[in-house]
Amino acid sequence: MTNILAIESSCDETSAAVISNGQIRSNIVATQVIHQKYGGVVPELASRAHQQHILPVVEKALEDAKISKKDLNAIAFTRGPGLLGALLVGASFAKALALGLDIPLIEVHHMQAHVLAHFIEEPRPSFPFLCLTVSGGHTQIVLIRSALDMEIIGETQDDAVGEAFDKTAKLLGLPYPGGPLVDKYAQLGDPLAFPFPMSEMPALNYSFSGIKTSILYFLQEKVKNNPDFVIENLNDICASVQYTLIKMLLQKLRKAAKQTGISEIAIAGGVSANSGLRKALHELGAKEGWKVYIPRFEYCTDNAAMIAMAAHFKYENEDFCEQTVSPLPRMDF
Ligand code: KG4
Ligand code: ZN
Numbered sequence: 001m002t003n004i005l006a007i008e009s010s011c012d013e014t015s016a017a018v019i020s021n022g023q024i025r026s027n028i029v030a031t032q033v034i035h036q037k038y039g040g041v042v043p044e045l046a047s048r049a050h051q052q053h054i055l056p057v058v059e060k061a062l063e064d065a066k067i068s069k070k071d072l073n074a075i076a077f078t079r080g081p082g083l084l085g086a087l088l089v090g091a092s093f094a095k096a097l098a099l100g101l102d103i104p105l106i107e108v109h110h111m112q113a114h115v116l117a118h119f120i121e122e123p124r125p126s127f128p129f130l131c132l133t134v135s136g137g138h139t140q141i142v143l144i145r146s147a148l149d150m151e152i153i154g155e156t157q158d159d160a161v162g163e164a165f166d167k168t169a170k171l172l173g174l175p176y177p178g179g180p181l182v183d184k185y186a187q188l189g190d191p192l193a194f195p196f197p198m199s200e201m202p203a204l205n206y207s208f209s210g211i212k213t214s215i216l217y218f219l220q221e222k223v224k225n226n227p228d229f230v231i232e233n234l235n236d237i238c239a240s241v242q243y244t245l246i247k248m249l250l251q252k253l254r255k256a257a258k259q260t261g262i263s264e265i266a267i268a269g270g271v272s273a274n275s276g277l278r279k280a281l282h283e284l285g286a287k288e289g290w291k292v293y294i295p296r297f298e299y300c301t302d303n304a305a306m307i308a309m310a311a312h313f314k315y316e317n318e319d320f321c322e323q324t325v326s327p328l329p330r331m332d333f
Contacts, residue, residue: 003067004074004315005097006308007058009090010082010110011136012041014053017304018065022312024120026064027298027305028057039176040166047085054093061304072103074320076311079107080328081137087327095323104320108310109331110302111138112150114268116313117299117306119147125264125293132253134277135269136162136177139206139249141256147313150333153260154204154252161245162271164208168215168241172230182238183274189239191276194218196244204256206248215241246280257288266293273300 001020008015012035017027032049035041062069077094080087098105115131118124125144130153133140139161141154159167162179169178196214199207219237222229230237257265267281278294285292299306314320 002073003071004311006076006304006311007090007094008078008304008307009050009086010078012046013302014050014057015304016058016061017308019308019312024305026061028061030057043083050089074104076106078110080331084329091327106311106314107321108307113306113310116310117295119309129264130262131266133269134161134271156206158209167212185235185238186242189235191239191243193236194240198248204252242276246277263290265290270301273297
């Protein structure tokens with residue numbers, strides 16, 4: 001039996017998971033609520049909260065998995081991308097534990113782990129497949145040839161789509177993180193109420209910074225004539241913005257599927273929890289004849305189970321790293 005403990009600390013979730021022979025045995029996530037007060041993640045506060053949470057989270061993950069430290073065969077951690085101070089907490093903890101137990105250390109790429117979350121449970125995609133990876137920091141179309149061979153074939157040239165959701169929410173006066181709230185109000189609104197322009201980017205790339213500016217100007221104009229405009233039209237504004245963002249996402253995904261001839265299509269990352277995106281992908285998939293893969297909600301947003309899954313594949317490949325490895329705020333595939 002191979003047991004791996006995995007740690008995720010790239011942003012505002014402190015998480016630990018145990019995987020045994022490719023099966024997730026536990027997955028504990030401590031979400032840092034402190035950032036809500038500030039309307040966004042404060043890096044210094046994130047590092048401090050990781051320091052506070054990491055030991056209890058790891059202990060609970062081991063307890064839930066009914067595994068003691070001496071039964072572990074490797075320790076995995078998120079090397080990047082993410083906030084440096086936050087990554088350092090997880091990396092240092094993982095290194096110390098691996099050193100103390102004299103077992104291998106495995107570094108994991110956070111975005112690759114989001115993709116590999118699809119292997120936690122059935123149905124698992126077959127290779128090659130495409131994954132639209134959408135989070136607070138990234139928007140990528142990834143071509144996955146095998147668990148350890150991935151290529152980014154399209155990505156945002158500026159903001160991530162999660163940022164577009166969060167910034168829209170902020171403009172509407174909603175608390176952080178706004179993405180889930182935009183989703184909630186959008187379900188009650190008319191997606192065609194207010195048309196927003198879609199940015200056109202070459203190839204399979206995206207741009208989400210323009211829509212944020214057009215929403216800002218749109219709101220300024222409307223509020224000038226009616227100070228209650230946002231309150232009176234919250235559902236319709238959210239539905240219209242979400243509709244535009246989803247349309248942009250799926251247009252390029254469709255293009256990527258056509259270009260590559262691949263019809264196994266997945267989504268991953270925090271924004272894949274969006275109910276409108278999940279529904280629209282199912283509908284488009286049915287029309288295009290795709291096999292569509294959408295993770296369970298708990299595996300969409302940041303979690304250590306996905307880090308553990310990536311570590312499982314790396315362990316099988318004996319892909320271990322040195323104790324001197326440093327966390328990377330930006331990290332290539
Ligand atoms: O993957 P994730 O948990 O962290 C990063 O790696 O960034 O993604 C977080 C992002 C945030 O921007 C959050 O607002 C967004 O995912 N998000 C959503 C929803 N749930 C989370 N956006 C839209 N609709 C949702 N239901
Ligand atoms: Zn993430």
